[in-house]
Amino acid sequence: MASPNILWAVSIKSVFKVFSEAEHLKQWWGPRGWVLTVCDIDFREGGSWHYCMKCSDPNQGDFYGFESWGKGVYREIVEGEKIVYTDYFSDADGNESEGMPSTLITLTFEEFEGKTKIVNRAVYDSAESLKKVLDMGMEQGFTETWDRLAEHLQAVQ
DSSP states (O other): BBBBOOOEEHHHHHHHHHHHHHHHHHHHOOSSTTTEEEEEOOOOOTEEEEEEEHHHGGGGGGGGOEEEEEEEEEEEEEHHHHEEEEEEEBBBTOOOTTOOEEEEEEEEEEETTTTEEEEEEEOOSHHHHHHHHHHHHHHHHHHHHHHHHHHHHHHHH
16 A cells, blocks of 8 residues: 655654654544554664554544554654654554554655655555444544644644
């Protein structure tokens, strides 16, 4: 699954920073109505990011109060250029959830016409894995996450 290219009138350094620091991730990561109640990040190759998204919006019905744990393991980090990590569903202890697909994420940061462009590439091990996350509403969730990122970048400028 590949997202459309995203452009922001913010420096690459600033955009890269909001992906690498917990204080920023807590402000924008996740779909609308969800908050990061846990955000432990060791931003280095071989390090990990363990987080919990919790639904804080009572209008989301059965999802209200639901927790979704995740863990990213960083494979490659090139300051201001690229972040590559494997994203897993996990439990509160950071153990990978069996039966849930993992995603190889590659984020590239480029300057384009005076703006920062992010290309987000998500690779799944099979069409079935991709279908599973799409059926869970992942596409809408990521669209809202990117919107929240844009709002956060605007707020910190």
